[in-house]
Amino acid sequence: MTLLQERMPTATPQRRRGGLARGQALAAGGFLLPNLVLISVFLLLPLVLAFVISFEKLGSLGPGEYLGINNYADLLKDRVFWETLRNTGVFTLFSIPIAMAAGLGIAVLLNSVLPGRTLYRSIIFLPLVISGISTGVLGAWMFDQYNGFVNKFLATLGISGPSWQANGTWAMASVIIVTVWQRVGFDMLIYLAGLQGVSSEVQEAATVDGASAWQRFRHVVFPLLGPSTFFLLVMNMIYSFQVFDTVWAMTRGGPDYATTTVSTYAYRTSFDEHGPQQLGYGAAVGVVIYLITLAITAAQWRFSSTRDQTD
């Protein structure tokens, strides 16, 4: 993202010629209008309304009743909410490093000359085009504790597999494994694109200087992949806080609330099998998710830009 800012030329040189600038502004307006209208009506306006509704008691679509900060106060006291927050943290802390490290490793492997590497890349990327729902039902089936592949396979090795559905910790582990399976292709692809920007001359220079393969990777290639790493960190983090489909189809957030993440909780409180529920409270959960995502991204942004400066 810092790269982005560098590349954006400032508007100053153009401002001298007023007529032309106005023409440009008009043209820009025309090009931007469709996107901006959709974003404003369906994202920005709802975001503002979400803040408003989060201060209301709202059971259905009728007018809400102003509650002040009650929803937020309730949220602080809501043990389930804290549990879902912790679940999201666990999910994030395990899935992101594993998927990114694996993605990087595979990218480096498949960036080298190998017969059939395009095919390997495609297959590893494939899970990403499979829906979260299919992935979730597939995960539920693979990790079925009685008839699923995983436990039957473990049994052939003489290991008695865990009860993936009944035990909260194992349920979360299975959700993380399935997520990593689905996401690793994306991380690989972004790192592959990044590796294409690492010139072989730099690597050769390091070789001439006597750097070992690992040293070259650690001190030459990996630092040059910084922007990819940053981009992936942000994208994965956003994904983690919004993960819904896979979890919903795989465990419905269970057993109990063991795999309920903040976003599944936001859905559960707002809507359930019977339609709209505690909409105000659900909105408050949503607002908190948004604020957390924003804070994390801002922190990463700051961290990344200071690191770029020291480089």
Add this chain to the structure above:
Amino acid sequence: MSTTTTPAQAPATSATRRPRTRRSPWFWARLALAVVITLVMFFPLYWMILTSFSPQSELYSAGLRWWPHHFTLDNYRDPIDLYPVWHWFWNSFVIATLTTLITVVCNLLAGYAFAKIRFRGRNPLFLLLLSTMMIPVQAVMVPQFRVSVDLGLFGNIWAVILPESAAVFGVFLARQFFVAIPDELLEAARVDGAGHVRAFVQIVLPLCKPLVAVLVLLTFSSEWNSFAWPLVALFSNNELFTLPLGIVTDLQGQYSSNYGAIMAISLLMTLPMIVLFVAFQRYFVQGLARSGIK
């Protein structure tokens, strides 16, 4: 995983330049590793296919079967007889196609404006747009629901299409791609009296095939697979159910003890995406690489 694969990579790159050591042990180790990883990654899909063609008795018998001993189509036939699966298919197709059309056109236009038109407030506006990427569906779903009701969208597919078309990731990709197109190319057209519209249509568009491929693939797959918002928007209206909704709401409840049927319909849902992906994938790395995400 990275610690085992990365040291293997670098010597091999230099090794390929020296024909003498071309088939070094490292080469075979890397090849073996790549094949193993690929097989492991492909395995769940294989299991899905296998399950969908296996009779129920085989799925629930003790022990592992690596291929179906008795091939059956019942897992496809039964749910298709009982549920409007083709109707769900059609709904998904219509919704995903229209959303993709609207989204990609909007993204390309906006991307062009941010990359090639200089106007005041461009950078702040772009950052504002990027920040909307962080808005989770769950944060805005309640008010989105309200806005859509107020706009009279409920009860038809536009309740899904329009809110889902409010997408920004594509603007970001398009902008990065267009920035890489040299300004001189456009200046030449401008000197000839062409406006932005003509420059966009006649010069930029023909150059951005890989970009369009990436955008279409990403948007279509995310819409085809979309679940959270359609669940809210179409919940009360099972006439308009899409495939993911049908699978989760109807099939998963009904067939909770029969994974064959769920796998079969999930596979049916996945097939068009695989076809689309295979057709477009050669543009994919190229499109992403040229979009400057690196």
